Amino acid sequence: MTCPSCGASVAAGARFCESCGAQLGQPDAVPAAAVTVEDHPLGDAPISAPTRKPASALPDPPPVGRRPCGECGGDVGPDLYCLECGTKAPSERDHFREQPASWVAGVCDKGVGKSRNEDAMALLAAPEPGSRAVLVVMDGVSNSVDSDVASLAGARAAREVLRMPLPAGMGTTQGRQAAGAKVLADATAAANTAIVAVTDPDSPNPASATFSAAVLEGRQVSWANIGDSRTYWIPDAGTPLQLSIDDSVAQEQMAAGTPREVAETGPQAHAITKWLGRDSEDFVPSVGTLEVIESGWLLACSDGLWNYCSTPEAMADQVRAAATSDPAALALALVAFANASGGHDNITAALARVDLGHNDQTPTPAAAQGTPGGEPTDG
Amino acid sequence: MAEFTAAVYQNEFLADGGTDVNAIVTVTCKGAGTAGQAGSGAAGEIIIVDTSGSMGPATMAGAKEAAQAALAEIVDGTWFAVIAGADRAMLAYPQVSSGPGMTRMDAKARQDAADAIGRFIGSGGTAISTWLDLAGQLFNSVPEVTQRHVLLLTDGENRERPGRLDEAINRATGFFQADCRGAGTDWQVAEIRRIAQALLGTVDIIPRPAEMKAQFEEIMRKAMARGVADANLRVWTPQGAQVLFVRQVSPTVEDLTARRTPVNPLTGDYPTGAWSDEARDYHVAIRVPAKAIGQEQLAARVQLALGDDVVTQALVKATWSNNSELTTRIDRQVAHYTGQAELADMIQEGLAAKAAGDEATATTKLGRAVQLAAETGNDEATSKLKKVVDVDNEKEGTVRLKRSVEKADEMALDTASTKTTRIRKEPS
Structure with a gap:
């Protein structure tokens, strides 16, 4: 039988x-x-398939159709060359965009100087502006094999972990931060597992990547970092901040007193001291939180962008120069700025727009702690 | 159902600032079938025989036999007619004075047409414009005929007011195709080549009457094998680009650049006529604005279009590179056909100079032709050149004009000047 x-x-x-x-x-x-x-x-769905997603889980970004030509705006033919100017359309790996909601968008671009795009990005957002967004940016290390495949697999794996609202623990500030840090560490570990899974076990030079994730929930920003991709908070008027701390030789030199401009242009400027991948020795991310008190932009980016505007002030100058409230337009503008500045590395810019009403300038406990997912709070 | 494929041979790498892209596009047709049987319309054949007074008895006898042999090759059901051409054109078969001027081939029509040809008598002059115009009228009288082909035989120079023939050629261009043959040596190669080139056909000399029959049979067999009635080479180029030239380079060199019909601002059609199972090569040269090192750009989409249907496409690309190993290579196909096109020019210009009495120019050009024919392995051109010049040094291209040359050999060299050889294909 x-x-x-x-x-x-x-x-x-x-x-x-x-x-x-x-x-x-x-x-x-x-x-x-x-x-x-x-x-x-x-x-006839299989009985084992999830039949109901928790209402608070974030949906996948909508699929993007074939974009018009980046050079002239003309239609791109089925042979992937522009029908007007003949420019070759970049492959979906070399240039891709995500916009999971009207207020969250990102661009991941090969840049000018590299032959492939080893940066990766994975975004999530709830439709309600300012409610909940996830930005994950990874930068494949260019002297490792298949790091373009690895970085994208890692970013998407981390995104899955961050799909559900961060837990609040016992509800205290400390408990909330500890529980959030645990989930961000889980997301980092998931990215690491995904990278190792796509790495050839015999590879002498296993794929590795940086990792930068930022989660916005109401006014609460939680971030996690490995390597030298970054998270910035760029308020519309106030003082901009670099939230994440690089795991790099330059950062160590800066911590020891070397001025930023010296450290970040030195021979070791781009040597990272932590990374994800099979030969990673430590993939526990540095984490932190920030409570937003004014309108502005949450930005996660790779060094292909911040190379040209490293300080929070310089980054803020570029964001404000773009003079737009559309995250997709701003991401494109930042990538275009980096490309115009030389585009020596792959460039990723992922942004979430935070708009606080004018009569809502100071955070209230309810606004700060009420998570859109309806998790229990201590109000 | 005919199947077309296209392949492109080029070096896509341009040096910094480079703008000119050259490519050879090979278009191959398989499964063409038989003329008029693809369902897109009927095929029509018109045989035009020179019946002027200059046709001697032997030539006339050969021409009659050849025309009758050509009738035998026309597939039953094909629309056809026979024209006797002198200082005016006469419809010899079918003998009608109104209504459709062509009839469908069957055994009886074949016999009746052969009988009509058998009654040809040479008299009068040569006014080829009237022959072409009558052929056009006959095709027009049968609207269902959409694939139109003429086989034209003449033995003498056209005797008409200058310009008349060109006007008739213009009227026929794009309407029917014509393969032309010259009997003996009293006809003008340049004149008949103008007809054949405009009407997308071939030109050749038949020096001896005995050779006519085989030639006519072959021409008609080929015409009947063209199951694809009409196709255009469709070339798209990007905004801001310029088409330097589009020429067919195999089996013969035919410059199509001036024959562009715009499809839209970026796209033009170049006529290729009917297709049998065959392969043709096209040399396309495009000038594009230079881009930065590392950028890739499409320089041309080269397509074959049957009406509005694009049946195959090849992509001609440009990639700017600072690697001189890549950018200094010249594609073998491009080099070969560039040489073959120059060879055709050198032969034609050399013979024209010789006819005009300019021996110095003739010697230089035919010398260069000998050199090119050797370099590109065109043995037919080499052997025909050797009947016109004595070769001192093939490699250097030093030659002496022969003192006495058979007129037929010179004309054979002239008519064969546009025939090219292929080289073994390897993906570039």
Whole structure:
């Protein structure tokens, strides 16, 4: 006797297949053909598939259609060259965009100087502006093999972990931060696992990548970092901040007193001291939180962008120069700025727009702690 | 159902600031079938035989036999007609004075047409414009004929007011195709080549009457094998680009640049006529604005279009590089056909100079032709050149004009000047 579902041999009289779990021998079962889709909203979906996602989980970004030509705006033909100017359209790996909601968008671009795009990005957002957003940026290390594949796999794996609202722990500030840090560390570990999974076990030079994630929940920003991709908070008027701290030789030199401009242009400027990948020795991220008190931009980016505007002030200058409230337009403008400045490395800019009403300038406990996912709070 | 494929041979790498892209596009047709049987319209054949007074008895006998042999090759059901051409054109078959001027081929029509050809008598002059115009009228009288082909035989120079022939050629261009043959040596190669080139056909000399039959049979067999009635080479170039030239380079060199019909501001059609199972090579040269090192750009989409349907496409690219190993390479195909096109020019210009009595120019040009023919391995051109010049040094291209040359050999060299050879294909 064999299983009608998977073909494995099964013991006579068995009610379930040992291989695939299919139910066996039910001659009296109602024929499936009699079941209509209207009667059964699940249709013929497998019974093991999730039938209901928690309402607070963030949806995937909508798929992006074929973009117009980046040079002239003309249509791109099926042969992937512009129908007007003939410019080759970049592959979806070399240039991609995500905009999960009207207020959250990002651009990940190959740049000018590199032959492939090893940066990666994965975004999530709830439709309600300012409610909940996830920005994950990773930068594949260019002297490792297949780091373009690894970085994208890592970013998407981390995004899955951050799909649900961060937990609040016991509800105290400390508890909230500790529980959030744990989830961000889980996201980092998931990224690491994904990188190792796509790495050839025999690779002498295993793929590795940086990791920068930022989660916005109401006014609360939580970030995690490994390597030298960065998270910035750029308020519209106030003092801009670099939230993440690089794991780099330059950062160590700066901590020891070397001026930023010296450290970041030195021979070791881009040597990172932590990374994700098979040969990573430590992938516990540095984490932190920030409570937002005015309108502005949450930015996660790779060094392909901040190379040209490293200080928070310089980054803020570029953001404000773009003079737009559209995150997609701003991401494009920042990538265009980096490309115009030389584009020596891959460039990623992911942004979430935070707009606080004018009569809502000071954070209230309810606004600060009420998470849109309806997690229990201590109000 | 005919299947087309296209392949491109080029060096896509341009040096910094480079603008000119050269590519050879090979278009291959398979499964063309038989003329008029693809369902897109009927095929029509018109045989035009020179019946002027200059046709001697032997030539006339050969021409009659050849025309009758050509009738035998026309597939039953094909629309056809026979024209006797002198200082005016006469419809020899079918003998009608109104209504459709062509008839469908069957055994009886074939016999009747052969009988009509058998009654040809040479008299009068040569006014080829009237022959072409009558052929056009006959095709026009049968609207269902959409694939139109003429086989034209003449033995003498056209005797008409200058310009008349060109006007008739213009009227026929794009309407029907014509393969032309000259009997003997009293006809003008340049004149008949003008007709054949405009009407997308071939030109050749038939020096001896005995050779006519085989030639006519072959021409008609080829015409009947063209199951694809009409196709255009469609070339798209990007905004700001310039088409330097588009020429067919195999099996013969035909410059199509001036024959562009705009499809839209970026796209133009170049006529290629009917297709049998065959491969043709096109040399496309495009000038594009230079881009930065590392940028890639499409310089041309080269397509074959049957009406509005694009049946195959090849992409001509440009990539700017600072690697001189990449940018200094010249594609073998491009080099070969550039040489073959120059060879055709050198032969034609050399012979024209020789005819005009300019021996110095003739010697230089034919010398260069000998050199090019050797370099590109065109043995047919080499052997025909050697009947016109004595070769001192093939590699250097030093030659002496032969003192006595058979006129037929010179004309054969002239008519064969546009025939090219292929080289073994390797992806570039």
